[in-house]
Amino acid sequence: MKTRTNTEISVKSVSSNDINMDLSIFNDIEEDQPKIDSIDELKEDEINSLQSVGINLNDNSEAGKFFMYGTSIFTFLPQIDGVEIIPLKKAFVIYPEIKDKYHFKAIDENQDEFTQTAFKKEQNGYFIRVRKNVIVNEPLHTALFMHREMSTMCIHNIVVLEEGAHLHLITGCTSGCTIKGGLHIAISEHFVGKGAKLINTMIHNWGTDFVVRPRTATIVDDDGTYISNYYSVKPPKHIQTDPFTHLSGKNASAKYMTVLASFPGTYCDIGGTVLMDGENSGAELVARAVNHGGQVIQTGLLIGAAKETRAHVDCSGLMLNDNGIIEAIPGLRAMHPDARMSHEAAIGRIDIGEVNYLQSKGLNEMQAIALIIRGFLDVGIEVEGLGSEMAEIINEIAELSGHGE
Amino acid sequence: MLTIDNLHVDVENKEVLKGINLNIPDNEVHTLFGPNGSGKSVLISTLMGYPEYKITQGEIIFNNQKINDLSIDERVKLGLGVSEQRPPTIKGVKLKNLIELLVPGILGDEVFKRNMIDHYDMSKFLERNINDGLSGGEMKKSELFLVLITKPEFLILDEPDSGVDPEHMIMIGSMINETLLKERCEPMVRNSGLIATHSAAILNYIHTDKAHVLLDGKIHCSGNPAIMMDQIRKNGYSYCIKCQNNLMEDQL
Numbered sequence: 001m002k003t004r005t006n007t008e009i010s011v012k013s014v015s016s017n018d019i020n021m022d023l024s025i026f027n028d029i030e031e032d033q034p035k036i037d038s039i040d041e042l043k044e045d046e047i048n049s050l051q052s053v054g055i056n057l058n059d060n061s062e063a064g065k066f067f068m069y070g071t072s073i074f075t076f077l078p079q080i081d082g083v084e085i086i087p088l089k090k091a092f093v094i095y096p097e098i099k100d101k102y103h104f105k106a107i108d109e110n111q112d113e114f115t116q117t118a119f120k121k122e123q124n125g126y127f128i129r130v131r132k133n134v135i136v137n138e139p140l141h142t143a144l145f146m147h148r149e150m151s152t153m154c155i156h157n158i159v160v161l162e163e164g165a166h167l168h169l170i171t172g173c174t175s176g177c178t179i180k181g182g183l184h185i186a187i188s189e190h191f192v193g194k195g196a197k198l199i200n201t202m203i204h205n206w207g208t209d210f211v212v213r214p215r216t217a218t219i220v221d222d223d224g225t226y227i228s229n230y231y232s233v234k235p236p237k238h239i240q241t242d243p244f245t246h247l248s249g250k251n252a253s254a255k256y257m258t259v260l261a262s263f264p265g266t267y268c269d270i271g272g273t274v275l276m277d278g279e280n281s282g283a284e285l286v287a288r289a290v291n292h293g294g295q296v297i298q299t300g301l302l303i304g305a306a307k308e309t310r311a312h313v314d315c316s317g318l319m320l321n322d323n324g325i326i327e328a329i330p331g332l333r334a335m336h337p338d339a340r341m342s343h344e345a346a347i348g349r350i351d352i353g354e355v356n357y358l359q360s361k362g363l364n365e366m367q368a369i370a371l372i373i374r375g376f377l378d379v380g381i382e383v384e385g386l387g388s389e390m391a392e393i394i395n396e397i398a399e400l401s402g403h404g405e
Numbered sequence: 406m407l408t409i410d411n412l413h414v415d416v417e418n419k420e421v422l423k424g425i426n427l428n429i430p431d432n433e434v435h436t437l438f439g440p441n442g443s444g445k446s447v448l449i450s451t452l453m454g455y456p457e458y459k460i461t462q463g464e465i466i467f468n469n470q471k472i473n474d475l476s477i478d479e480r481v482k483l484g485l486g487v488s489e490q491r492p493p494t495i496k497g498v499k500l501k502n503l504i505e506l507l508v509p510g511i512l513g514d515e516v517f518k519r520n521m522i523d524h525y526d527m528s529k530f531l532e533r534n535i536n537d538g539l540s541g542g543e544m545k546k547s548e549l550f551l552v553l554i555t556k557p558e559f560l561i562l563d564e565p566d567s568g569v570d571p572e573h574m575i576m577i578g579s580m581i582n583e584t585l586l587k588e589r590c591e592p593m594v595r596n597s598g599l600i601a602t603h604s605a606a607i608l609n610y611i612h613t614d615k616a617h618v619l620l621d622g623k624i625h626c627s628g629n630p631a632i633m634m635d636q637i638r639k640n641g642y643s644y645c646i647k648c649q650n651n652l653m654e655d656q657l
Contacts, residue, residue: 359476377495
């Protein structure tokens with residue numbers, strides 16, 4: 001094993017404040033000029049890229065779809081009463097009241113330069129609403145696709161689940177496989193009504209020079225449930241995100257699961273903050289990272305601010321390369337004496353004894369490593385709505401890791 | 406089948422095996438006796454090719470091929486199969502995931518896999534993490550099941566009777582005999598094997614052809630398993646140091 005010199009080792013956190021990003025290298029946000037008129041104009045490699053993030057535009061999903069190709073928008077209308085998918089700007093025209101009700105109401109527009117940009121430019125995206133007590137049984141897919149080299153995509157999405165509604169939203173963010181770099185800014189605001197349940201699965205697959213800034217916030221009312229699954233197969237050069245959930249209602253709950261693979265030259269600061277100020281609300285945050293030599297920051301901050309709140313945060317990382325960094329920062333903040341909170345964190349190499357054992361049963365070394373990684377990523381909690389596409393993605397991360405050892 | 410010639414092995418730069426000589430022909434199963442710490446598990450791990458066991462001298466020959474430098478899985482492909490004394494727990498990896506990888510690659514026979522799972526009542530373990538929370542008997546059963554489905558030519562068992570209650574012992578014995586069986590119509594023709602044990606409880610269920618006593622990294626004596634076990638029970642392993650092995654060999 002290569003030994004690092006003292007000068008290479010810093011006791012400072014590797015958090016994003018220390019990373020100087022020159023964002024001026026990216027072109028301005030695209031104007032609203034359609035680039036394609038039909039999805040039939042997509043190239044084969046673009047279709048493959050979409051499939052890599054679990055999106056197939058040609059299946060006839062009853063739940064509908066939303067596809068944004070640069071600034072070109074394609075909406076596949078849902079065939080279920082009570083489900084709406086509308087481009088955000090168009091939704092503001094149809095339902096003028098929603099702008100005051102939802103636009104930058106979960107996220108502060110002055111949170112940072114990216115939210116300010118999205119606020120000033122009034123960016124497009126999707127507005128999805130599921131009406132009261134409508135249960136959508138199959139996932140609703142959305143895809144955000146960057147097709148121009150060094151471009152900037154800035155989008156704003158709003159999802160509203162009315163009382164008792166259920167939805168599994170799967171969003172794939174990617175670019176053409178020949179596109180190396182770009183800046184992706186995504187503002188997402190979710191409003192989960194009383195007794196409603198939103199599963200939000202985000203899958204990323206980026207080129208090597210992308211910078212990605214998702215800004216997500218969710219407000220959950222009484223008895224509501226929010227589940228966030230984040231999978232990153234190929235990370236961008238730099239991603240920083242700290243999705244925030246406010247459990248404002250009684251008995252509300254939130255679960256975050258983050259699974260990512262990191263490679264040399266990449267920086268992934270993936271966090272999660274949950275404020276529990278609804279009585280008897282609960283939050284669980286699970287993060288898993290396999291690191292081939294990049295920098296990974298796993299943060300989680302769960303804040304118990306009401307009676308009988310409960311929370312658990314679990315950050316774990318596997319180091320598969322001598323040069324990478326994983327920093328796990330599981331955070332708990334109790335602001336009420338009845339809050340019950342716990343955390344765990346573990347970082348280490350693959351146990352060579354486990355690899356040897358599996359080889360002694362007949363697997364080769366790569367198969368053994370991939371199987372162990374697949375087990376490591378299978379976090380053992382019920383991941384609702386996790387379909388075959390997600391299992392494939394976990395397999396892909398595991399297989400990549402097996403070959404990388 | 407398996408020949409070990411003057412095998413010296415270091416573990417963490419300390420010599421643990423100090424010149425082992427052993428020959429196990431086709432159709433023979435041998436027992437390896439020895440007290441705790443005598444080197445039985447080191448010998449087994451070395452036979453399987455675990456990298457922390459460094460061969461400093463000597464040869465391991467399996468089916469006329471020197472296997473000193475082969476990887477663990479290459480040895481398994483050649484026909485070695487092992488059931489470990491203390492297999493690791495692997496978090497998140499379900500037994501069924503391992504079986505799914507093993508069976509298509511080695512047998513390609515879904516019906517065989519299903520029959521084996523039913524026959525050995527393994528369904529309840531399939532969704533559990535490998536070796537996680539299993540009793541001693543369940544762990545041995547799981548280990549032997551994985552060996553059974555890969556059908557090795559040469560079976561290596563490390564303490565298959567340790568931590569096993571009498572009821573499970575019968576089943577473990579049955580599974581070992583099943584693994585050793587080469588052809589159902591020819592019960593006298595068996596696969597070969599090496600069974601390490603210090604309690605010898607498993608020998609009530611399995612016939613072995615010859616026994617060896619390993620003490621301080623060396624084979625001190627070899628002979629009839631039943632007679633040797635009787636001597637060990639009466640006199641402890643010290644009887645072996647008194648060089649009774651030659652006498653016993655002459656009597657056989």
